[in-house]
Amino acid sequence: MTDDIETRVAEIIAEQAVLEPGDVRMDMTLEDLGIDSLGLVESIFAIEEAFDIQVPFNANEPQNSAFDISSVASIVAAVRQLVAQQHPA
Template identity: 70%
Template sequence: MEVRDRVIEIIAEQALMEPGDVKPEMTLDDLGIDSLGLVESIFAIEEAFDINVPFNANDPADSEFDISSVNSMIRAVEGLVREQSHA
């Protein structure tokens, strides 16, 4: 499964939506994902890809992990997966 599909699947699960209903341009607010849901999504992403997401739950705006949209999260995870495979 591609990174994109798995990230969408994880986000859809948190949003209680079907993966096909999650669009790349959607924000977490659009999806109704609150801060707890975001943290759970981050944990699920870390587990699914065996990566460490640089995310500060206390100050999300200060994190290196871009959560501004589904697409930005996909790109961030793809980058982390690439870094991990070259480590």
């Protein structure tokens, strides 16, 4: 069963990839989805706005960031972690 974070991240990424959210699988990479560096930046801005979080400024440089963008699942996990850190229940 998917959760709200997974669903919303998939919707944001699908919008950037001009796909239906159902076409976005958790094992896909941004490259698989045809999302370039500009699309990544726009996705990050949309994620920040949707979850009221701050993504590390170097998220688009995977070798220098703890925000893993290697797959949709890793982005979901990173967003979950940031939400937990920045909005503790």
